[in-house]
Each structure stands twice: as C-alpha cells, then as structure tokens.
Amino acid sequence: MRNIFLFIRRYFTFLSFLALQVVALWFLVNYNRFHRAKFLGIANQITGRINTQYNKIEGYFNLNEENRRVHILNDSLLNMLPGNFMKADTTIKQVQDSIPYDTMGHYRRYIYRSAEVVYNTVSSQKNYIQLNRGSAQGIKDNMGVLSSDGTAVGVVVNVSPNFSQVMSLLNVKSTISASLKRSGEFGLLEWDGKDPGYILLKKIPKTVDAKKGDTVLTSNYSFSIPPGKMVGTVADIKVDNATGLYELKIKTATNFYSLQQVHVVENLAYDEQSTLLEDTRKKIEDVKKNPK
Amino acid sequence: MSSFLKNIIRFIIFILLQVYVLNKIPHLHRFITPYLYYLFILWLPFSISRFGLLITGFITGLSLDYFTMTPGLHAAACVLIAYVRPFLINILTPKETADYNYREPSPRAMGWTPYAVYVFILTLLHHGYMLLLEWLDFGSFLEFILRVVSTTGISMLLILTVELLFPRKLKFRTNTA
Numbered sequence: 523m524r525n526i527f528l529f530i531r532r533y534f535t536f537l538s539f540l541a542l543q544v545v546a547l548w549f550l551v552n553y554n555r556f557h558r559a560k561f562l563g564i565a566n567q568i569t570g571r572i573n574t575q576y577n578k579i580e581g582y583f584n585l586n587e588e589n590r591r592v593h594i595l596n597d598s599l600l601n602m603l604p605g606n607f608m609k610a611d612t613t614i615k616q617v618q619d620s621i622p623y624d625t626m627g628h629y630r631r632y633i634y635r636s637a638e639v640v641y642n643t644v645s646s647q648k649n650y651i652q653l654n655r656g657s658a659q660g661i662k663d664n665m666g667v668l669s670s671d672g673t674a675v676g677v678v679v680n681v682s683p684n685f686s687q688v689m690s691l692l693n694v695k696s697t698i699s700a701s702l703k704r705s706g707e708f709g710l711l712e713w714d715g716k717d718p719g720y721i722l723l724k725k726i727p728k729t730v731d732a733k734k735g736d737t738v739l740t741s742n743y744s745f746s747i748p749p750g751k752m753v754g755t756v757a758d759i760k761v762d763n764a765t766g767l768y769e770l771k772i773k774t775a776t777n778f779y780s781l782q783q784v785h786v787v788e789n790l791a792y793d794e795q796s797t798l799l800e801d802t803r804k805k806i807e808d809v810k811k812n813p814k
Numbered sequence: 815m816s817s818f819l820k821n822i823i824r825f826i827i828f829i830l831l832q833v834y835v836l837n838k839i840p841h842l843h844r845f846i847t848p849y850l851y852y853l854f855i856l857w858l859p860f861s862i863s864r865f866g867l868l869i870t871g872f873i874t875g876l877s878l879d880y881f882t883m884t885p886g887l888h889a890a891a892c893v894l895i896a897y898v899r900p901f902l903i904n905i906l907t908p909k910e911t912a913d914y915n916y917r918e919p920s921p922r923a924m925g926w927t928p929y930a931v932y933v934f935i936l937t938l939l940h941h942g943y944m945l946l947l948e949w950l951d952f953g954s955f956l957e958f959i960l961r962v963v964s965t966t967g968i969s970m971l972l973i974l975t976v977e978l979l980f981p982r983k984l985k986f987r988t989n990t991a
Contacts, residue, residue, distance in 0.1 A: 542893045543894070545872075547947075549879075550885065
C-alpha cells in the first residue's frame with residue numbers, strides 16, 4: 523500500500539498529464555453525442571456573448587455591402603409593382619405593337635434602376651446630387667429619382683457617360699408637381715432655400731381643407747416621377763396674401779442629409795407625352811398667331 | 815503588476831487574438847492556419863509548478879476549443895506541450911543563469927539559439943499532435959505531413975515577429991525583489 527502511494531507521489535505529474543490527456547481525448551471523441559448537450563450549452567453562452575459583441579463591430583464593416591444588396595433587391599421588387607403598368611384601352615384598337623405589352627394588355631410604364639449617391643449637398647441654394655450611373659447605364663435627362671424608402675428626391679437634369687446629376691427638391695429652381703393625399707388637390711413644390719428639412723407646396727386654393735399632418739404625394743401630372751410617391755407631411759399652413767392661395771410648409775419624407783442609395787425611375791412614355799404637349803402648344807399657338 | 819494578473823491579461827489577449835484575428839483572416843492555403851495562442855504557455859514563468867502548468871495548458875486549450883467548437887482538440891495538444899516544457903527548459907538552460915535570474919522564458923533569458931530550439935520543438939509537438947488528431951478523423955498522410963510542416967513554419971515566423979515587435983521588459987531578478 524505504501525508503495526502505491528509512493529508511486530503515485532513520484533509520478534504525480536505524469537499521471538495528471540495522462541488524466542488530462544484522457545479527458546481531452548474523451549471530449550474530442552464524445553463531442554457529438556454527449557458534449558454538445560451538456561458542457562457546450564454553458565460554454566456556448568459565454569462564447570456566444572463574446573461572439574455577439576464581436577459581430578456587432580464586424581457588422582459595421584459589412585453595412586455598405588449589405589445596404590447595396592438590400593437596395594438592389596428593393597429595386598427588383600419595385601419593378602414588379604402593378605403601378606408600373608398601365609392598361610391600354612383596346613376597345614377600338616386592333617393592332618398592337620407586341621414588345622412592351624404582356625398578355626393581359628398591360629404595358630410597362632416605369633422602369634426602376636438602382637444607383638448610388640456619390641456626391642450630395644444640402645447647404646447650398648441650388649443643391650445637386652451626383653449618382654454613379656450615367657448614359658452608358660441607361661440614364662437620361664428628366665428621369666425621376668426616389669430614395670431607397672420610395673420618397674421623392676428629385677429629377678435628373680444632366681448626364682455624362684458614367685455619372686448623372688440630379689436636381690434635388692432642395693434646389694430653388696426645382697418645381698415638381700405634388701398633390702395632397704386626402705383631397706387630391708395639386709400644387710407645385712418649391713424650396714425657399716432656407717431649411718433643408720422643409721419645402722413649400724404652393725398654389726393650393728384656399729377652399730381646400732388642409733390640415734397639419736396631411737400627407738403630400740407626387741401627383742399624376744408629373745412626367746418624371748411616378749404618381750403616389752411620398753413627398754412629406756404638412757407642417758405649417760400659411761396664406762399668401764398677394765394671391766390668396768395657400769402656401770403649405772412640407773416636412774420632407776426624404777432625409778437629404780443621409781442619402782446613400784437611390785432609385786432612378788424612367789417613364790417609358792416620357793417622350794411621347796412631352797412631344798404631345800409640345801405639339802399641342804404649337805398647334806394651338808400657331809392658330810392663334812395666324813388665324814385663318 | 816503582479817505576475818498572476820499579467821498572465822491573465824495575456825491569456826485573454828492571446829485567445830481573442832487567435833479567435834478573432836488569426837482564425838478570421840483569409841488563410842494563405844486551406845492547410846495553413848496560423849497559430850499563436852500557445853505562446854501563452856511558452857511564456858509562463860519558470861516558477862510555475864508542473865501540475866499548475868498542466869492545468870493552465872488544459873484550460874488554455876479548452877477555452878480556444880469552445881470558440882472553434884472542437885472540444886478537446888487544442889486542449890490535448892496544449893497539455894502535451896505543458897508536460898514537455900519543463901524537461902526542455904532543464905535541458906536547454908544552465909540553471910544558474912536563466913532559471914534564477916529571469917522570471918520567464920525569453921530570448922534574453924535563454925539566449926536566442928536555445929530559445930529558438932525551445933519554441934521550435936514545442937511548436938512542432940503542438941501542431942504535430944493536434945493535426946494528428948485531426949488526421950485520424952480524415953485526410954491523407956501526405957496532407958498531414960504537409961500541414962505540420964507549413965503550420966509550424968508559419969507559427970515560427972509569427973513568434974519571431976512577436977518577439978521582435980514586443981520585447982518583454984523582463985526584470986532581472988535580484989535578491990532584494
């Protein structure tokens with residue numbers, strides 16, 4: 523007996539080494555069956571907590587990529603919205619050009635393209651936004667621009683091969699038609715160049731029952747921006763004494779300070795619509811000038 | 815700072831460095847994982863008891879195992895090098911100069927060549943044993959040998975870098991201390 527104790531004392535380190543090896547190997551071998559259930563549960567809570575903290579930090583580095591991914595997905599979904607399609611009145615027409623139509627007689631009216639903001643200001647009187655898409659990527663003048671939330675941002679005013687310049691709503695020269703959601707009355711959106719958080723909706727008749735908090739949407743009368751897109755909410759109501767019309771102060775739904783990803787909307791019927799408008803004007807005015 | 819506290823902080827840094835930096839960076843090759851965390855065991859003071867060394871090694875390996883979800887793998891390798899360490903130190907260092915004058919193994923305490931041999935043998939043992947356990951699970955023998963050689967090489971390079979970048983200010987142990 524004494525010899526056994528002596529033996530243990532003498533080889534204590536070696537024996538403990540063996541014991542720890544056995545424990546480690548036992549962990550390794552039994553990992554699947556037993557370990558996962560018992561020890562790993564507790565250890566997981568600790569390592570999991572540390573991992574969560576780490577992921578919080580790591581997440582910031584991936585945000586940009588993730589943002590772009592979600593934005594592109596949104597873009598593809600926006601293209602599928604039924605609001606992009608119009609039904610042609612075919613009661614009399616017999617022959618149709620087949621390309622832009624689907625079998626139900628709908629044809630595509632709007633195409634969305636995603637783009638990234640590369641330059642943006644809010645501090646100037648005439649603010650422009652630069653996007654990383656240009657004519658080579660299908661951008662043309664007068665296309666509408668929506669933010670990633672689908673709120674109105676502005677209209678493309680100039681394109682280069684790879685970039686395009688957008689006149690944002692925060693530009694004193696910008697005029698975009700918008701309407702009150704509740705009553706449907708439309709007016710013109712303008713900016714007074716003062717506060718980048720607010721724009722003005724002018725030319726609303728006094729008869730309209732406008733209240734604070736009313737939603738303002740883009741109107742049907744704009745060729746560039748699709749109708750029914752959020753512009754903002756009424757923050758203040760004033761009367762322009764000279765004209766007797768309302769001048770509504772609108773809190774913009776778009777946060778122009780943090781614009782990163784946007785959608786560029788193409789109205790496929792833009793050329794047709796604007797040509798028709800021009801032609802009409804010419805026709806009527808020519809008649810006025812040279813009456814027969 | 816007490817030696818105990820210093821070693822606890824060192825432990826945390828080594829484990830986190832291994833888990834969140836060395837295991838995360840894109841590897842040069844699928845064979846080669848850069849390992850550095852076991853340097854913690856190599857750096858433990860001379861004065862630690864052999865049993866204490868074994869337990870510390872076991873805990874170090876197991877902590878890493880719980881992050882990599884391979885319980886027992888690193889622990890076994892760490893226990894092995896913790897067991898071998900005192901023998902190597904006895905062989906490689908004349909007792910009078912190192913053991914009594916410095917607190918922990920370092921190039922300055924042992925001299926560059928003995929220290930390099932010390933690190934090399936323990937690195938080889940650690941990787942060899944760990945990869946052997948992995949190889950038993952799957953893989954070919956040639957792959958196993960290649961992995962041992964390449965990971966040992968990478969680890970030696972890392973340790974050399976660490977020793978050059980962070981020279982530990984080891985106090986010369988005197989009687990008054």
